[in-house]
Amino acid sequence: MTTHTHELIRLTAAEMAAKLRAGEITSVALTQAHLDRIDTVDGGEVGIHAFLHVSAEEALRTAAEVDAIRTTGGAEADALHPLAGVPIAVKDLIVTEGQPTTAGSAMLQGWMSPYDATVVTKLRAAKLPILGKTNLDEFAMGSSTEHSAYGVTRNPWDITRIPGGSGGGSAAAVAAFEAPLALGTDTGGSIRQPGAMTGTVGGKPTYGAVSRYGAIAMASSLDQIGPVARTTEDAALLHELIAGHDPRDSTSLSGEVPALAEAVRSADVSGLRIGVIKQLQGEGYQEGVLARFHEALDALRAAGAEIVEVDCPSFEYALGAYYLIMPSEASSNLAKFDGVRYGTRVLPEGGPLTIERVMGSTRAAGFGDEVKRRIILGTYALSAGYYDAYYGSAQKVRTLIQQDFDAAFTKADVLISPTSPTVAFPLGEKDDDPLAMYLNDVATIPANLAGIPGLSVPGGLSEGLPVGIQFLAPIREDARAYRAGAALEKLLAHKTGPFWAQAPELSEASELTQAPAEAAAQPAGK
Known part of the structure; x- marks a missing residue:
C-alpha cells in the first residue's frame, strides 16, 4: 500500500467528501484504496473477516459515475449529495439487490434479494459506492460476531478478541480503515456495543426515524438501522442521509430529519444537564471502564455541563424483559424460514416427504445454536398458559422503563453511561455461558425498550482496548445525543488527538495469534 493510499483511507468521511468536491481526489481512487485495504487485512494472515461479500465492480462503477458527473459540472454536479463518492459498507442483514444477503446464516446462503432496502435505495440515489456486505451474528442474535455461519470477525485493536455484536463486521470494517462509513442495525445495542469495543462511533436513531423496510x-418493535463511523460528524452526516419517513414502513415517523451535523458542529455542553444513570455503573463494570467514564464526566463538567444523578429503578429488570420480548418476536419473525418459500431447503432422509418434515430438517440444518436457543425461548414465552406470565409481564416492565426515562429527562437533557461494562473479551471466552454474553447488553438494552435514541463515542483506552461512552436522549431528540457526544469527542481529542488515529497498524505481514474459532468460514451444517 502506497503512502498516499495509507493517508487517504485515514481521512474522515467528511474530509473525503470535501476533497472529492474540491477535485483534489477522485472517487475511483478513494474506492480502490479501500478495496486494496480490504484485500490486505480482511483475509489472509491478518484475517479481520469484516466482509462476507465484496462488490468491487459495482463500487467502482458508482465511483466512476460520480467522477464523471463532477468532471462535467453543471446542475447535476451541484445536485450531488455531500457524501457522493464516499464508500460505505452495509451490514448483511439489510437486503441489497445485486449482492447476496445472508443474515450471517446458512439458511440464506447465496440468497439474492429482488429489491433494495429503503436505506440502500437512499445510498444508491446519493451515489455512495457500496463496498460490500459485512459479517454479523446469525440473524443479529449475539453480542460478539462469533455466531455467524461464515466465521468469526476479529477486533482490529487485538485480533484475538471479539469486535462486539451483532454488527461486529460493520464496526470492524470502519475501525480497520476498510470503509469510512457503514450501516448497522441495533436491536439491543448491536451498533453501540461494537462501537464501544472497536473505538468507533455508533448511533441508534429514535425508533421509526430510519426506515426498517428491507x-x-x-424483533420488530426493537430493531433500528443506524450509522457506524469514526467521528460523530461522519455518523451525523450518514444518519441524516438515511433518515426520513417511508410509507413502506408502518412504524416510520413523519416530520423533518433533525439537523444532526449542525448539532455536532456547535458542540457545546455549557449549561447542558447530563444525567448519570445510577443503575448503569458499579458492580459488574470493569475498573478501567469506570475510570474512563469518570474521566469523561470530569471533562464534561469542566466544560460547563451540569452533572446530576438520575434513578431508574426499573432498569434492574430491563435485561430480563428484553430477553423475553426479543426472542418472542424473533420466533415469530423467523417462522417464515421454512424451507418451502425461499432460502435453504434440506430434504429429510427416509419416510414420507411432508411440509412438516421438510421444515424440521431445514431449520435443524439451517439455524445455528444461538438462533435455535432464542426461538425455543420465545416460542415457550408465547405459548398458551405462559403468555401473561412471561411475555405480558415483560411488556409491563417495558412500560415502567419508559416511565423511568420520562422521569429522568425532567431532570436531565441527556443521560450518560458506559456503553458496555467491559472492554472486548477474547474470542471463545463466553462460548459456554450464554447468560454471560447477554450481560454485555445491560447498558444498551433500555434505549431499545423505550425507543429513544442513543450514541456511543470512544472514551479512551483500558488495557489498550477501547472504552465506549453512551449518550441517551428523549424520543426525536437525537441531536442532543450528537451534541453531547461531539463535545466529549472534542474534549478528549484536545488531550490525545483523534481517537481513531490511535488505532494499531494492521499489515499484510501481521502475524495472526492463535485464538479459538479459527477462521472457519464454512456455513453451519456444511
Missing part, C-alpha cells in the same frame, strides 16, 4: 426482522 432490514430482515429479528
Whole structure:
C-alpha cells in the first residue's frame, strides 16, 4: 500500500467528501484504496473477516459515475449529495439487490434479494459506492460476531478478541480503515456495543426515524438501522442521509430529519444537564471502564455541563424483559424460514416427504445454536398458559422503563453511561455461558425498550482496548445525543488527538495469534 493510499483511507468521511468536491481526489481512487485495504487485512494472515461479500465492480462503477458527473459540472454536479463518492459498507442483514444477503446464516446462503432496502435505495440515489456486505451474528442474535455461519470477525485493536455484536463486521470494517462509513442495525445495542469495543462511533436513531423496510426482522418493535463511523460528524452526516419517513414502513415517523451535523458542529455542553444513570455503573463494570467514564464526566463538567444523578429503578429488570420480548418476536419473525418459500431447503432422509418434515430438517440444518436457543425461548414465552406470565409481564416492565426515562429527562437533557461494562473479551471466552454474553447488553438494552435514541463515542483506552461512552436522549431528540457526544469527542481529542488515529497498524505481514474459532468460514451444517 502506497503512502498516499495509507493517508487517504485515514481521512474522515467528511474530509473525503470535501476533497472529492474540491477535485483534489477522485472517487475511483478513494474506492480502490479501500478495496486494496480490504484485500490486505480482511483475509489472509491478518484475517479481520469484516466482509462476507465484496462488490468491487459495482463500487467502482458508482465511483466512476460520480467522477464523471463532477468532471462535467453543471446542475447535476451541484445536485450531488455531500457524501457522493464516499464508500460505505452495509451490514448483511439489510437486503441489497445485486449482492447476496445472508443474515450471517446458512439458511440464506447465496440468497439474492429482488429489491433494495429503503436505506440502500437512499445510498444508491446519493451515489455512495457500496463496498460490500459485512459479517454479523446469525440473524443479529449475539453480542460478539462469533455466531455467524461464515466465521468469526476479529477486533482490529487485538485480533484475538471479539469486535462486539451483532454488527461486529460493520464496526470492524470502519475501525480497520476498510470503509469510512457503514450501516448497522441495533436491536439491543448491536451498533453501540461494537462501537464501544472497536473505538468507533455508533448511533441508534429514535425508533421509526430510519426506515426498517428491507432490514430482515429479528424483533420488530426493537430493531433500528443506524450509522457506524469514526467521528460523530461522519455518523451525523450518514444518519441524516438515511433518515426520513417511508410509507413502506408502518412504524416510520413523519416530520423533518433533525439537523444532526449542525448539532455536532456547535458542540457545546455549557449549561447542558447530563444525567448519570445510577443503575448503569458499579458492580459488574470493569475498573478501567469506570475510570474512563469518570474521566469523561470530569471533562464534561469542566466544560460547563451540569452533572446530576438520575434513578431508574426499573432498569434492574430491563435485561430480563428484553430477553423475553426479543426472542418472542424473533420466533415469530423467523417462522417464515421454512424451507418451502425461499432460502435453504434440506430434504429429510427416509419416510414420507411432508411440509412438516421438510421444515424440521431445514431449520435443524439451517439455524445455528444461538438462533435455535432464542426461538425455543420465545416460542415457550408465547405459548398458551405462559403468555401473561412471561411475555405480558415483560411488556409491563417495558412500560415502567419508559416511565423511568420520562422521569429522568425532567431532570436531565441527556443521560450518560458506559456503553458496555467491559472492554472486548477474547474470542471463545463466553462460548459456554450464554447468560454471560447477554450481560454485555445491560447498558444498551433500555434505549431499545423505550425507543429513544442513543450514541456511543470512544472514551479512551483500558488495557489498550477501547472504552465506549453512551449518550441517551428523549424520543426525536437525537441531536442532543450528537451534541453531547461531539463535545466529549472534542474534549478528549484536545488531550490525545483523534481517537481513531490511535488505532494499531494492521499489515499484510501481521502475524495472526492463535485464538479459538479459527477462521472457519464454512456455513453451519456444511
